[in-house]
Amino acid sequence: MEEIRDLIEKYALQNAVKYNAAPNAGAVMGKLMGERPELRSRAKEVSPLVGEVLARVEKTSPEEWKRRLEEIAPELLVQLSEKKEPDKGLPSLEGAEGGVVMRFAPNPNGPPTLGSARGIIVNSEYVKKYGGKFIIRFDDTDPVKKRPMPEAYGWYLEDCQWLAAKPDQVIVASERIEQYYPIAEELIRRGGAYVCRCPQAAFKEHKEKGIECIDRGQSIEENLDLWKKMLDGTLKEGEAVLRVKTDMHHKDPAIRDWPAFRIVTAPHPLVGDRYRVWPLLDFESAVEDHLLGTTHIIRGKDLADSGSRQRYLYSYLGWEYPRVIHWGRVxxxxxxxxxxxxxxxxxxxxxxxxxxxxxxxxxxxxxxxxxxxxxxxxxxxxxxxxxxxxxxxxxxxxxxxxxxxDPEANRRFFVWEPVALEIEGDVPPLARAPLHPTDDRGFREIPAGNRLFICRSDLEGFRAGDNIRLKDLCNVEITSLEPARARFLGKDMGKRTKIIHWAPLDGVRVIVMKPDGVDEGIGETGIAEELGKVVQFERYGFVRVNKIGEPIVAYYAHR
The missing domain is CATH 1.10.1160.10 (Glutamyl-trna Synthetase; Domain 2)
Structure with a gap:
C-alpha cells in the first residue's frame, strides 16, 4: 500500500502543477489505474487512499507542489515543461532513403485548384527532403470527356513555379502514345489482354454478373490481328476495346477485365488526329509510372481501385509496382x-x-x-x-x-457605399497618415477639406450630437444625418472617441471583387501606386490591387 500511496502522490502533484490548482481525484485515479490495472478490482479500497493523499497535497502551496514533484518524479516535471505540438507535417516515406521519384499527374482540362496545389506541394516537398526527381506528368489521353485545354499546360507550370515546386521533368502523355503500343502488344502476347467487341452495355451486364465475354477465349494470334485492325482503321470507333484480363469473379466489379485502349476519332487539342487508338487512364498512368521509375505514388483513397487494376498489368509484364500512399479528401x-x-x-x-x-x-x-x-x-x-x-x-x-x-502591406483608405459628409469649420486641407502603423516607412498625404466621404454603415450607427474622429485628420461632431453634416471640433485626439476612416472628395473609384460579392466605393489616390501589391484597406481588410484604371480593381484577400 505504501507503493500505491507514492504513485498517488506523484500523479496528484503532476495534476496540480499542470493546472496550478488542487489535484483532480478522477484524473489521478485514471492515471493510477492505467499504470496498475490490477487495482481496478480494488477501486473501493483504493479510493479512500486517493482522497487522503489529495487532501494532504491541497494543504500545501503551488511552490511546494513543484518542489516535491521535482524531488520524487523529476521526469514528470520535464514532461510538463515540454509543450507538445499536435502532429503536423509530412511523415517519413518508407523505402525513400536512397532518393525518390515522385510525380503529380493532372489532366490539364483547367488550371490547378487548391486540391492540385496539395499534390504539387507534397510531392515536391518529399523530393526536396529525400533527393531525387519531381515530375509533372500531364495525363491528357482523353480527347472527349475530359478534353484538355491548351492553355492549361502552361498554367500548371506557372503555378508550380509560383509554389516553389518547379518540376525536374515535364511529361505530356499525348505526345508519347507510340511508346504505349508495343507494351500493349507485349501484353497481348503474354496472354494478359484481349480485344473485346462486345457492345458497351452488353459487357457491363457481363461484368456485373461475372460472366466472361465470348472474345476472352480468342487466341493470341486472333487478338494481335484485331489489335492491328484497331490501329489501321478497319475497326471503327465503338466497335472494339483492348481489355486487361483480371478475374471476372472478383468481388469488386470495377476490377473485372478493365479497358486499356479504345478507339477515339475526335482530334486531340495538342496532337490532332495523329492517333485513333487511345489508352485509358489506368493503362497510361501505370505504364508511365514504370517508364519514369516512379518510386512512390500519392493518390486519393477513393482511387484505391486504380492500384488494384494496375497490379494485374505489372504482374503480366514482370514489373515492380511503386509504393502507394492513400490520403483522404480535403x-x-x-x-x-x-x-x-x-x-x-x-x-x-x-x-x-x-x-x-x-x-x-x-x-x-x-x-x-x-x-x-x-x-x-x-x-x-x-x-x-x-x-x-x-x-x-x-x-x-x-x-x-x-x-x-501584415508587416509589408501599406495602409490605405477605402470607403465602400460612400456618403458625402459636409463639415463646418476649419478642417485641415491635408492629412498625413502613416503608410504602416509599426514600420517607419513614411507618410502619405491625403487631400481633405470640408467635404469628405464616409461609409454609409458608419453614418447609420451615429446620432446627432455624437463626437467622432476622422482618422489621422480631426475630430467632428455629427450635427445631422440627412443630409450628413458635422462640425469641426479640433485636431487633437479625443478620449474615447470612435475612430472612422474616410476618403477625399477627389479620390479614385475602386471596385473590390470578393468571394461573396462586390464592394464599390472611393479610395485615396495613392492606391494607384500599389499595382500588383497587397495593401490593407483600413477597417476593411487586405486586398491585392490587380488593375489600375477607371475604376481600380482589387481582389479581396481576408481580414
Whole structure:
C-alpha cells in the first residue's frame, strides 16, 4: 500500500502543477489505474487512499507542489515543461532513403485548384527532403470527356513555379502514345489482354454478373490481328476495346477485365488526329509510372481501385509496382468541390468571370487575391498525408497569410457605399497618415477639406450630437444625418472617441471583387501606386490591387 500511496502522490502533484490548482481525484485515479490495472478490482479500497493523499497535497502551496514533484518524479516535471505540438507535417516515406521519384499527374482540362496545389506541394516537398526527381506528368489521353485545354499546360507550370515546386521533368502523355503500343502488344502476347467487341452495355451486364465475354477465349494470334485492325482503321470507333484480363469473379466489379485502349476519332487539342487508338487512364498512368521509375505514388483513397487494376498489368509484364500512399479528401467550407470539370462548365455558362474569379478555388484566384505561396505551402504540408477526410475553413490559410502580408502591406483608405459628409469649420486641407502603423516607412498625404466621404454603415450607427474622429485628420461632431453634416471640433485626439476612416472628395473609384460579392466605393489616390501589391484597406481588410484604371480593381484577400 505504501507503493500505491507514492504513485498517488506523484500523479496528484503532476495534476496540480499542470493546472496550478488542487489535484483532480478522477484524473489521478485514471492515471493510477492505467499504470496498475490490477487495482481496478480494488477501486473501493483504493479510493479512500486517493482522497487522503489529495487532501494532504491541497494543504500545501503551488511552490511546494513543484518542489516535491521535482524531488520524487523529476521526469514528470520535464514532461510538463515540454509543450507538445499536435502532429503536423509530412511523415517519413518508407523505402525513400536512397532518393525518390515522385510525380503529380493532372489532366490539364483547367488550371490547378487548391486540391492540385496539395499534390504539387507534397510531392515536391518529399523530393526536396529525400533527393531525387519531381515530375509533372500531364495525363491528357482523353480527347472527349475530359478534353484538355491548351492553355492549361502552361498554367500548371506557372503555378508550380509560383509554389516553389518547379518540376525536374515535364511529361505530356499525348505526345508519347507510340511508346504505349508495343507494351500493349507485349501484353497481348503474354496472354494478359484481349480485344473485346462486345457492345458497351452488353459487357457491363457481363461484368456485373461475372460472366466472361465470348472474345476472352480468342487466341493470341486472333487478338494481335484485331489489335492491328484497331490501329489501321478497319475497326471503327465503338466497335472494339483492348481489355486487361483480371478475374471476372472478383468481388469488386470495377476490377473485372478493365479497358486499356479504345478507339477515339475526335482530334486531340495538342496532337490532332495523329492517333485513333487511345489508352485509358489506368493503362497510361501505370505504364508511365514504370517508364519514369516512379518510386512512390500519392493518390486519393477513393482511387484505391486504380492500384488494384494496375497490379494485374505489372504482374503480366514482370514489373515492380511503386509504393502507394492513400490520403483522404480535403473539403474547404467556402468552396466545397474542387472539380475542374464543374468549374469549367460554370465559367463557360457565365457564372464566374474566369479561372481567377475570387469565388473559385484555383491557385490563379489565390494569386490574384494576394495569398502567398509560402502560406499555401505551410498549410498543405501541415495537413500531412493521412487517410482521414478533412473538412476545414479557408481561415487557416488566411491566418498563415496574414503573418506574411501584415508587416509589408501599406495602409490605405477605402470607403465602400460612400456618403458625402459636409463639415463646418476649419478642417485641415491635408492629412498625413502613416503608410504602416509599426514600420517607419513614411507618410502619405491625403487631400481633405470640408467635404469628405464616409461609409454609409458608419453614418447609420451615429446620432446627432455624437463626437467622432476622422482618422489621422480631426475630430467632428455629427450635427445631422440627412443630409450628413458635422462640425469641426479640433485636431487633437479625443478620449474615447470612435475612430472612422474616410476618403477625399477627389479620390479614385475602386471596385473590390470578393468571394461573396462586390464592394464599390472611393479610395485615396495613392492606391494607384500599389499595382500588383497587397495593401490593407483600413477597417476593411487586405486586398491585392490587380488593375489600375477607371475604376481600380482589387481582389479581396481576408481580414
Amino acid at each position: 473539403k474547404i467550407h467556402q468552396f466545397g468541390s474542387f472539380s475542374t470539370s464543374k468549374l469549367r462548365k460554370a465559367i463557360e455558362a457565365g457564372e464566374y468571370s474566369g479561372w481567377d474569379d475570387p469565388r473559385v478555388p484555383t491557385v490563379r484566384a489565390m494569386r490574384c487575391r494576394g495569398i502567398r505561396p509560402e502560406a499555401l505551402r505551410k498549410f498543405m504540408i501541415d495537413l500531412g498525408v493521412g487517410e482521414t477526410d478533412i473538412s476545414l475553413s479557408m481561415d487557416s490559410i488566411y491566418a498563415e497569410n496574414r503573418k506574411l502580408v
